[in-house]
Amino acid sequence: MFTLPRLIGWLAATLLALSLTIAAPSAEAQETVTPSDRVTRNVVVRAEPSTSAAPVDKMLPGAILPLVGDVPGWFRVQLPNGQQGFVSKAWTDLSSARLATAGRTFKVHVIDVGTGLAIFIEGQDFALLYDAGSQDDLAQGPNNRVVAYIRKVRPDLKRLDHVILSHSHKDHQELMPDVFDAFQVANVWESGRVKQTAGYCKFLKKVVAEGAVYHDAIASNATRAVTFSGSSCKGTVTVIEGPMMTIAPVVLGVQAQMSLLYRDAQAYADPNGNSVVTRLDLGDKRVLLTGDAEGGERESPSTAPRANSVEARLLACCKPELAADVLVVGHHGSLTSSRNAFIDAVGAKVFVISSGPYPYGSVTLPDKDIVSALEARGQVYRTDVKDAECGADPAKPGPDADESPGGCNNVLITIAPPRALTVAYVKPAD
Numbered sequence: 521m522f523t524l525p526r527l528i529g530w531l532a533a534t535l536l537a538l539s540l541t542i543a544a545p546s547a548e549a550q551e552t553v554t555p556s557d558r559v560t561r562n563v564v565v566r567a568e569p570s571t572s573a574a575p576v577d578k579m580l581p582g583a584i585l586p587l588v589g590d591v592p593g594w595f596r597v598q599l600p601n602g603q604q605g606f607v608s609k610a611w612t613d614l615s616s617a618r619l620a621t622a623g624r625t626f627k628v629h630v631i632d633v634g635t636g637l638a639i640f641i642e643g644q645d646f647a648l649l650y651d652a653g654s655q656d657d658l659a660q661g662p663n664n665r666v667v668a669y670i671r672k673v674r675p676d677l678k679r680l681d682h683v684i685l686s687h688s689h690k691d692h693q694e695l696m697p698d699v700f701d702a703f704q705v706a707n708v709w710e711s712g713r714v715k716q717t718a719g720y721c722k723f724l725k726k727v728v729a730e731g732a733v734y735h736d737a738i739a740s741n742a743t744r745a746v747t748f749s750g751s752s753c754k755g756t757v758t759v760i761e762g763p764m765m766t767i768a769p770v771v772l773g774v775q776a777q778m779s780l781l782y783r784d785a786q787a788y789a790d791p792n793g794n795s796v797v798t799r800l801d802l803g804d805k806r807v808l809l810t811g812d813a814e815g816g817e818r819e820s821p822s823t824a825p826r827a828n829s830v831e832a833r834l835l836a837c838c839k840p841e842l843a844a845d846v847l848v849v850g851h852h853g854s855l856t857s858s859r860n861a862f863i864d865a866v867g868a869k870v871f872v873i874s875s876g877p878y879p880y881g882s883v884t885l886p887d888k889d890i891v892s893a894l895e896a897r898g899q900v901y902r903t904d905v906k907d908a909e910c911g912a913d914p915a916k917p918g919p920d921a922d923e924s925p926g927g928c929n930n931v932l933i934t935i936a937p938p939r940a941l942t943v944a945y946v947k948p949a950d
């Protein structure tokens with residue numbers, strides 16, 4: 521039997537549990553918080569529900585953050601870097617779940633950078649860039665192919681909420697520095713493996729100068745000094761590490777999150793072993809980005825992934841997490857990647873290969889055995905198809921008639937829940 525004080529205590533606990541249940545957003549109907557119409561500058565996000573608590577971020581007009589809780593006077597929200605904070609209810613509005621999820625569309629652009637990789641992902645409330653590199657089109661400033669493409673498809677865009685560098689190879693990072701000049705960058709994610717090249721040195725200096733929250737696979741909330749001794753880029757760069765990369769999903773926006781399935785900063789002989797493998801969950805679809813993740817040496821796709829290869833380690837640690845509708849194929853469609861066991865686990869029906877005419881060593885990618893193996897499983901889209909005639913085509917983003925390959929076979933994946941997924945080649949001329 522309850523005594524009166526126990527009954528009151530039980531009632532209080534039950535009501536608290538009930539209010540927490542009501543406040544907790546469901547996966548299907550994420551509630552969101554946005555600055556109210558009277559906000560002209562920004563809403564401060566604080567560490568605790570108090571005006572005297574430290575500011576941790578700010579919401580600009582139009583920004584949307586997922587709701588994770590509700591206390592008197594304050595909404596608890598999830599920030600793009602995975603941390604949580606509080607915003608005043610007096611300056612923000614709670615969306616209805618129906619409004620927040622209606623009409624959400626996501627676009628994944630695999631930009632034709634010639635020989636290399638750059639993927640731009642956008643939702644209504646976030647923008648993300650995964651890699652920005654090329655071996656054969658190194659135009660700078662506004663002629664930078666990645667910057668020119670994003671400016672063409674999103675002339676309004678000022679901020680990239682997330683930039684991911686899969687690994688420090690030229691064909692993935694060389695066009696990055698201009699990106700930091702062209703856009704405000706909020707979060708940077710990379711393994712943290714240091715490569716003594718001018719390209720990586722310039723990238724890291726830009727990250728620090730930008731003041732972006734930096735996440736690596738080494739440590740959380742620590743300071744790391746990196747010294748470069750090259751001739752064209754040198755000196756010591758002091759990196760302040762924010763929350764480190766984990767497998768826990770990072771909320772990108774409403775109905776959008778990313779999972780960093782593979783994160784490793786060890787000094788492998790080949791930086792491909794550091795490739796950050798990222799799964800994007802956009803509405804009800806999944807897109808897997810693998811950078812240059814490999815399964816071993818150049819061998820038949822039927823060969824089992826070699827022990828300690830990225831593909832073998834992913835199969836061992838998180839096979840169910842690999843399932844995706846779209847795969848941006850590892851290492852430009854090379855025989856070093858896309859082992860059958862790995863592709864079986866992904867189970868995708870749409871494959872995108874980013875490649876160009878510039879050979880890797882003696883090999884020009886993709887390898888035809890990989891293309892035919894993937895064609896047997898679904899649709900294959902390639903950024904290298906019209907490279908020969910595209911160099912002088914003015915109908916491509918970036919410098920016109922520069923004779924550089926690429927630009928004509930940008931692959932656009934549009935995801936419009938529920939269920940719709942379309943893929944098309946686009947050529948947005950500037």
Ligand SMILES: [Zn+2]
Nearest residue numbers: 689691812851
């Ligand atoms: Zn590459």
Ligand SMILES: [Zn+2]
Nearest residue numbers: 689791792812
């Ligand atoms: Zn690479």
